[in-house]
Amino acid sequence: MQITIRKIFIALSAVLIIGIAGGLIYRHVTKEPVPEYIFTYAENQSENFPTSLGAYYFAELVNERTDGRIRILVYTNGELGREADIIRQMKYGGVDFARLSLSQLAEVDPKLNILQMPYLYNDADHMWRVLDGKIGDMFLENMESYDMVGLSWYDAGARSFYVTGGSVSSPEDFEGLRIRVQQSELMEDMVECLGGVPVPISYEEVYSALELGTIDGAENNWPSYEDVGHYKVADTYIVDEHTRVPEMQLCSANTWNMLSEEDREIIKQCAVESAIYERVLWQEREKSSRERCIEWGVTVVEITPEEKDRFREAMAPVYEKYCKDNKELLEEIIRMGG
Numbered sequence: 001m002q003i004t005i006r007k008i009f010i011a012l013s014a015v016l017i018i019g020i021a022g023g024l025i026y027r028h029v030t031k032e033p034v035p036e037y038i039f040t041y042a043e044n045q046s047e048n049f050p051t052s053l054g055a056y057y058f059a060e061l062v063n064e065r066t067d068g069r070i071r072i073l074v075y076t077n078g079e080l081g082r083e084a085d086i087i088r089q090m091k092y093g094g095v096d097f098a099r100l101s102l103s104q105l106a107e108v109d110p111k112l113n114i115l116q117m118p119y120l121y122n123d124a125d126h127m128w129r130v131l132d133g134k135i136g137d138m139f140l141e142n143m144e145s146y147d148m149v150g151l152s153w154y155d156a157g158a159r160s161f162y163v164t165g166g167s168v169s170s171p172e173d174f175e176g177l178r179i180r181v182q183q184s185e186l187m188e189d190m191v192e193c194l195g196g197v198p199v200p201i202s203y204e205e206v207y208s209a210l211e212l213g214t215i216d217g218a219e220n221n222w223p224s225y226e227d228v229g230h231y232k233v234a235d236t237y238i239v240d241e242h243t244r245v246p247e248m249q250l251c252s253a254n255t256w257n258m259l260s261e262e263d264r265e266i267i268k269q270c271a272v273e274s275a276i277y278e279r280v281l282w283q284e285r286e287k288s289s290r291e292r293c294i295e296w297g298v299t300v301v302e303i304t305p306e307e308k309d310r311f312r313e314a315m316a317p318v319y320e321k322y323c324k325d326n327k328e329l330l331e332e333i334i335r336m337g338g
């Protein structure tokens, strides 16, 4: 009996020693560094969504270029909270990094609304000329006034309306329809301009609201419509492409202030490179999501150019309300359409 206990003791000690030695050798051989900083990154889309893949790429680049000193842990699926809560947390450094929709950020910096006015851009290239130039840079820099550092612009394509059953092809068809919008005053006003009833709720609540019928429709880009399964509960997608709402990658100023100048440069550069990567993924996903939805039986309503003009005209009150103090900037953006 005593011999057996001794044997077990010896065996356990050997396992322990081999474990510790193995760990030390592994450390030594792989030179796995101990991170100096471990940061959090909030993302509300699923793991394979283009913006999430961009975030993973960003984290990987930063890890590589700081020789493992900075590790960024990406939390997807809104695990760290809803967009409005993430903004609040970033202001106090509770969340270090995030990718956020401009609609949500414009609630903090209302001047940002000018970049997401309905029917503003002729196409994606027009928007990128604005964002990749001095206007885009100015808005990124401006985030510092709100305790955040704007790092780069991510693509989120064009947003269109979708409804459960029925057909909608002209502004009049929106009369009385309850349409979910982001928690954004501009988006509420936009739906009101069409005679609809805006229902501002968070992204995470839209599926069940459509399923329960507490709303008649919503609006989003093809990849989101597909990825979170809205096509299952709102099967008519109206390609009116009323807005292009870009997204921003940000760092909390609290976090930024503890970093060296050199690390800030690395992070900024990695953010820009991850944005280029995300934009390529976005284009592919926009196409494949649309194709998949059609294959699954979604009814696609194309809007005629004449009807599109009528949608645009219906938006005059929002231009008056949101751009009256920035007329020159608005004109400059419109001019950049070519």
Ligand code: GCU
Pocket: 044, 045, 083, 100, 101, 156, 182, 202, 203, 219, 220, 221, 224, 247
């Ligand atoms: C897009 C965007 C999300 C946002 C969502 C929304 O899908 O990528 O970040 O939350 O729109 O409609 O709320």
